[in-house]
Amino acid sequence: MAVMTMREALNQAMREEMQRDESVFLLGEEVAEYQGAYKVSKGLLEEFGGKRVIDSPITELGFAGLGVGAAMVGLRPVIEFMTFNFSILATDQIINSAAKMRYMSGGQFKIPIVFRGPNGSAFQVSSQHSQALESWYAHFPGLKVVMPSTPADAKGLLKSAIRDDDPVIFMEQERMYGIKGEVPEGEDFLVPLGVADVKREGKDATIIARSMTVPLALKAAEELEKQGVSVEVVDPRTIRPLDIETIINSVKKTNRVVIAEESHAFCGVAAEISAQIMERAFDYLDAPVLRVSGADVPMPYAKNLERLALPDVERIVKAVREVAYLD
Amino acid sequence: MRPRAKTNSPSGSAGVAEREEKDQIDADELREEHEHRKQEQRKHIEEVDNETLLRMLYQMILIRRFEEKAAEAYTLGKIGGFCHLYIGQEAVAVGTLSALRPDDYALTSYRDHGHALVMGISPDEVMAELFGKIGGCSKGKGGSMHLFDADKHFLGGHAIVGGQIPLATGIAFATKYRDTDQVTLCYFGEAAVNQGAFHESLNMAQLWKLPCIYVCENNQYGMGTSLARAMSQSNVAEKACSYDIASEFVDGMDVLAVRAATERAIERARTDYLPSLLEVRTYRFMGHSMSDPGHYRTRAEIERYQERDPIKVFGNSLREKNVLDDAGLKEIEDRVRAEVERAVKFADSSPEPAPEELYTDIYATPIKQ
């Protein structure tokens, strides 16, 4: 297995899928000549040409809708948002067109489209460029929402997303593009959507983490192990469909849950997971489910404030100790 | 780029009094144009074979009678929600779509019954959809505003104003990506022109040379707001200049003029992958939707346009050319009436969607949730 960065893994996934299927094309701002704002599409223009790797004007609503139209008639667009912050401009097409087309046409259309790009916090880019939007998209039936946390998952999940016949919101993380990890080779390596991954086994408490909070949770688990607490880390990997079974099984084992996320807690994904745990595993809980979420404020610019607004290892450790009744 | 047939004068924000005055100016203009149009029509009518002409008349009458029946069904409570009628605008759908090939695509807004019928969805299926029945073209899940038939390449009624414009652009993108010479017709009202989606789409279409024909059905009112009160520069066709797109202003009460303009746009699209913008001036005789009280326009205005009822005008032209006589018209009317009545019967008798339908058609690859 090759060791590569998340960026390279994503690049490899797109490259392999474009080689495999002529109907796959990449469209977005700066994806072609600039080689991608975050270099995820590096080299693709050279390999596949301008017909399939297309620089878009800054016109999110327009090119998102264009992608959905192309998908309606059988192409498999990969639409890159330079960041998901800008996808807010395109939500009409993502939600009103992509998510609902199949249903309101009585099942006549497949919408095999992937909207991808970095989501969540970046480094000191302030409020409009540093936010996590997964709960927006996960809210709507008709969409699938994927959030990888390792290079291997990123590759396997993106390949599955491109092959999927439904609209997939594929959320990467800018801070994680440089994370390195082993990635299985070959076109056939796929990670199915809707299957959670137990990133670490434990018995005293479960941390449910996604995207950026997975490495934080794993660090927290190491720290807690030194303190005699055995922590399981579950990464759902896809928010919709959510592999609630794996989560519930872990809850039944450990009885204590902390959910770590970058997004705001209010009406968020952790709130949903927490509700489902309550509905399905209430009798297995030994403590209230705790959330470690981004602060309920727009992201500040100042470095110290930004740090305070984000979940960190310390806060996760503290939450686990709290649910385990150790403090 | 072809010059527009007629420029309508731009005006600023108009109060009620100013609007009355403007109506008067418009009326004068319309009379002035009348003769010109007649000549145009005589010219066009020679270019189209009789069979096609009669089919077009039949389709226009079908839409008219279907919509009248839909209005009746709406008042009887058989149709719920919104119901936007196409009465008065028949010449636009029939004129444009009569120029298409069967493998071309069309999309429109929520005022979609007429286009759906002309694209070949049976009146039965359209009426059943309006009634929310499983026999509807969208299985009763879309309703009046979301008629679809993938096989007939009718890709929908879309209910967010302007939402279909980027979609149509994407379909045109896909046909070009596949190197076919299919074209995509995209309809929208003049109010959609103020949406970003319109401008973003026209920009991309010309930038990437996409074979999409944008048909603005300018019925002069976005719900109750007249064009003059909503658009700083109310000449829609002229907007195309910003994107270097070919555009035409077309008389939407003249089905053959519409057809001719569409043919020119199709030619550009098929041979050069070039988009076009057609501003088709039309008029809806009914309210915006069934729940529209219509206080924003005068009865006199409506009557003035009804004198130029596209079906009447087209019928007269056909009589003039001896393509149609009373018996022929009656034959069409009878056929249409029977079809519409059958459609109501079909819609009435079609079952409601089964409760299980609630949870189908959400994902192509079903997920456990």
Add this chain to the structure above:
Amino acid sequence: MATQVVMPKLSPTMEEGQLSRWLKKEGDKVTVGEPIAEVDTDKATMEAQALAEGVLRKILVPEGETVPLGAIIAIIGSPDEDISSLVSEASSGAAQTERKERIEDSAEGRAYGAPDEIASVAPGGERTQATVEGKPLKGDVGGAPSTRQSEAAEPSKPQPETKDQPTEADGNGRRAQGGRLIVSPIAARMAAEAGINLKSLSGTGPGGRIVKRDIESAMQGARQPKQEAPAQKAESRATQAPATQPSHAAQQQTETPRAFTQTVEGAAPYRDVPMTTMRATIARRLVTSIGPVPHFFLTTEIEMDKAAELRRQLNELDAETKVSINDLIIKVAAVALIRHPAVNSSFQEKAVRHYERADIGVAVAIEDGLITPVVRGANEKSVGQIAREVRDLAERARSRRLKPEDYTGATFSVSNLGMFGIDEFTAVINPPEAAILAVGAMTPKPVVRGGEVVVRQIMRVTMSCDHRVVDGATGAQFLQTFKKILENPLYLLA
């Protein structure tokens, strides 16, 4: 600090409550969560619990009186505290009204204030019952329903709740606030499964929450009696063991019963044997199939010649006594009941109550109905005594001079319609008794004895049984004994 005890809101629609019975008297020690009074609401009789620790200083509402929600019914305080201001406040009408409104307005009050507070933590299911009830499992198996007794049993509790709680309550206030048990869902479930009374534990979680580890250590403690609790003697372990390990409950049934004095004047003493899982299941299932008391019926024919002869001889000995066949039946039934304690029992939700004495209810038809006066301890009384008592009771019944204790608390009933010429009938059980015997007329009938047809005095009896506590075979065995003795009354002396 002294605390006012108010008439609590015990049902969603309750506006006032009748204080039916004080379970504590002035000067008694009370702990948080301990029942101090019974209150008749519009729905049911419920227990009002102490929400503070201390001594019941003053009872302000006498038994039988109805007061509105929020009325102060008692004051709990330390033994020497001045409570005069609280007492005077209690009599202020304005304060009462305000309290009532506060309680009614507060959704919290509805959700958490009631003594069934655990139900709000974990609604439904066996867990809830186990934790709410607590009582049958409360380490006072073999204990008594009286407040005196539970107080006496206090030192034998597995954990010295009374000692721990004041500091805990003072420390965080949560437990003291509502007297509410705070328990994590899994802890509640584990406790229910293991039969641990949550009220016997002190939680180590925040605010005294009982959490998983508390149950684990309680289970550990039950298996290996803890060394650090030397005060807990063998007796306390014996009471704790069946509570924590339900499988032992069955064994407990076979142990020598320990009788306790009863609270109701004249009622039979009893011992509560914890409901086994199977018994609970049988009870639950049968109730859902037939009704509140699932009946089944057993009929047998009894040859009464010898019994009739005995009666005749007895009456010859003493003309005054006038023993009836029914008096004999009562005596024989009582004797048989003592030999078959399973029938001399009642269904008590979490326990089957076995009575140590056979108190026989005798159905007496009176002018506009029926009443069943009770012959107490019929097993120990002579037939003559029974005859006299029955006559006296029947007479007083007809003249409506029976006192409540004369007609309540039977352990078994006999109903005889023989005098009306009824050959056979079924009677409806008088809850909570487990059975009733319906006695038909004694008539001469041809029967086969030793290969020959002879005429015998035959009586048919049908016993109705509460299937929740009496199974077919149990009932049949009782009837067998009953028949054997009645057919040969000498067994009464054997």
